[in-house]
Amino acid sequence: MDNTAVLDIAMNAYWQADPVDISVNKICQLAGISKPSLYRTFGSEDGLKSAALDRYAAQVLSQISAILLQGANLRDTLDALIEFTSTDPRMTTGCLFYKMRSGKHRLGPKALAKVDQIDAVARAVYGSFLQARRDAGDWPGPVSVELGAKYLSEQIALAFTHRASGLDTSAVRQMLDLSLSIFQPVASKPQS
Amino acid sequence: MDNTAVLDIAMNAYWQADPVDISVNKICQLAGISKPSLYRTFGSEDGLKSAALDRYAAQVLSQISAILLQGANLRDTLDALIEFTSTDPRMTTGCLFYKMRSGKHRLGPKALAKVDQIDAVARAVYGSFLQARRDAGDWPGPVSVELGAKYLSEQIALAFTHRASGLDTSAVRQMLDLSLSIFQPVASKPQS
DNA sequence: CATATTTGGTACTGATCGGTAACAATGGTC
């Protein structure tokens, strides 16, 4: 059994359910390997969670970065972000990063450091996106770039939480349209 | 040991930490009673959680209802709600109801029913508040009362989650000011 | 071929979980 295959199975288990409900025993059973084998590869549950989170970030969060970096203007980019967040079929069980972050106190030092690292990267990505839009005169408002970045990040997190809780796609989209409408001074378009 | 005293201890334990991290053993230890004693009173962990949630709703969520019912106009009421949510010292560890709701899948049938019941009541309270404001011509926008109620409810939940995670009061207030600014149509229009 | 190292497994440790059987003390009722 390949290490990355085991890691994928662990990542998906943590992702589909809740990390707090997935035990090391369960992952071994899912991956069809023994416990000492897993411990030899990842060292501890903390190491496994950290590695799964790392793989997740490389595989999923980079998509969000791509969306933010390629948009032509503020509105189109936000629309693409809303589209991805509310409808992407891979995210029907929410976002593993936000699941881990919401249960921070249960993580070991490695997974905790990984969460903080990803959090900082995400904040930086949102921040530089908003800064670029402000520099381009695309987002005038009185709101600071820092506050906007945190707000945007947390609204996306909320939307993923809603998706994980089973809220239907259109409701998630409506709520995101509302919450992100603060970025556009003009009225929002009705939902399609 | 009085039953309500035990219930208060359990409620505060669930409230201060996370319900998923508080075991029946821990509550017995905190309350200074034995396990069979607790089980005779509450039947099961499910019954205890349900009772604790019930007590919490009567004790805390009624405050939110009061804030919503006594406001003179939309803006003043929302400001009072933001003030309470972001600064009330009792809510520094978040809202027990939302903590329970976010771990729904771990609850037994009684606590689950209680969560759903409180959720419905909360939605109704937010809904009738917004409906009254719409009838009074205080909130014209194109947003439906139902969507507004859900949005409002979830933004408050997010704010409580942020408080529980240790985010400072002023940051929570700034985010709430932003997210609830969608309710005031008199917003500035810098540019179209 | 012989040796050493890695890779796999079985089967355990001690701890904690929710829940309960069995017993002791208490207190009201006649």
Next chain:
DNA sequence: GACCATTGTTACCGATCAGTACCAAATATG
């Protein structure tokens, strides 16, 4: 005093947890 229901206790149950000691096959290296 005799009786009985309630309240509290200690000490256990089986299950599950994260983590590990130990063995067995395989594979690489000389």
